[in-house]
Amino acid sequence: MHSLKDKIIIVTGAARGIGRSITLECIKYGAIVFALDINKLDLVKLKNEIKNDQIKTYVVDVSKYEEINNLFLNLKKDKINPDCLVNNAGIYYGQSIFKYNNSEIDNIININVKSAIYFSKIFAATKIKNKEKGVILNISSVSGQDGSSDAIYGLSKSALIGLTKSNAINFSPYIRVNAIAPGIVDTQMLRKVPKDRVNNYRKSELIKDHILPIDVANTAVFLLSDLSKNYTGAIFDINNGCYLR
Numbered sequence: 001m002h003s004l005k006d007k008i009i010i011v012t013g014a015a016r017g018i019g020r021s022i023t024l025e026c027i028k029y030g031a032i033v034f035a036l037d038i039n040k041l042d043l044v045k046l047k048n049e050i051k052n053d054q055i056k057t058y059v060v061d062v063s064k065y066e067e068i069n070n071l072f073l074n075l076k077k078d079k080i081n082p083d084c085l086v087n088n089a090g091i092y093y094g095q096s097i098f099k100y101n102n103s104e105i106d107n108i109i110n111i112n113v114k115s116a117i118y119f120s121k122i123f124a125a126t127k128i129k130n131k132e133k134g135v136i137l138n139i140s141s142v143s144g145q146d147g148s149s150d151a152i153y154g155l156s157k158s159a160l161i162g163l164t165k166s167n168a169i170n171f172s173p174y175i176r177v178n179a180i181a182p183g184i185v186d187t188q189m190l191r192k193v194p195k196d197r198v199n200n201y202r203k204s205e206l207i208k209d210h211i212l213p214i215d216v217a218n219t220a221v222f223l224l225s226d227l228s229k230n231y232t233g234a235i236f237d238i239n240n241g242c243y244l245r
Ligand SMILES: NC(=O)c1ccc[n+]([C@@H]2O[C@H](COP(=O)([O-])OP(=O)(O)OC[C@H]3O[C@@H](n4cnc5c(N)ncnc54)[C@H](O)[C@@H]3O)[C@@H](O)[C@H]2O)c1
Pocket: 012, 013, 014, 015, 016, 017, 018, 019, 036, 037, 038, 039, 060, 061, 062, 063, 088, 089, 090, 091, 092, 111, 139, 140, 141, 142, 181, 182, 183, 184, 185, 186, 187, 188, 189, 190
């Protein structure tokens, strides 16, 4: 049985898609989730759906260091000590490198990469100082392994794989750090993936069932629970077997 009973879990990008599903599944398995997102409306909807105090919602722009730092200061003030962190928030433009302007490049790096650096650094600093165990889970992508028609997105997801492995080394033996690298998952983000890319993925998938946010969430629950106590620095491919390497 995957138990997350009473574990305190921070999930970024929790209002929609994969983050929302991870939040719901963690709650189902007994966790208390701090659900963070920039989208207040969808966060309120999520909170209303849960109807119990296993969820706390916070509007946080994960690209802003000050907002992240304030969140952790507030948690500390309230004597809340998170056990797990899920770096899930991400954006995708689905465009060629030639179409990117500089501020869009900054957005990808800030939201997809720097946020995970800031969250991991602050989360891990306290846990390591107190010699406490913890878990970090980064949501990467098949794009970070095999490349992407959107080079900036692809590099951001490769960066998360590098961060996962390096932090697994540097945060040991206290914090396990793993990543999930999904193929294409049916969320709003998928609508921005160019049709020819989607067809290409679909053709190379060995399993034809579409991957849903709940499928990624099930992997996340395993990686956050003690059932995965011997996994660290690992990248979990959930991609229907596309692009086997
Ligand atoms: N959908 C896919 O096919 C797919 C495949 C591989 C990896 N991923 C990754 O999974 C993660 C979740 O993607 P999704 O498909 O659920 O996308 P989504 O667009 O449905 O959800 C992303 C969430 O992140 C939030 N967010 C965006 N910018 C933010 C910011 N600055 N601060 C706080 N929250 C912010 C959004 O409001 C949204 O709720 C992303 O990291 C994405 O790269 C998705």
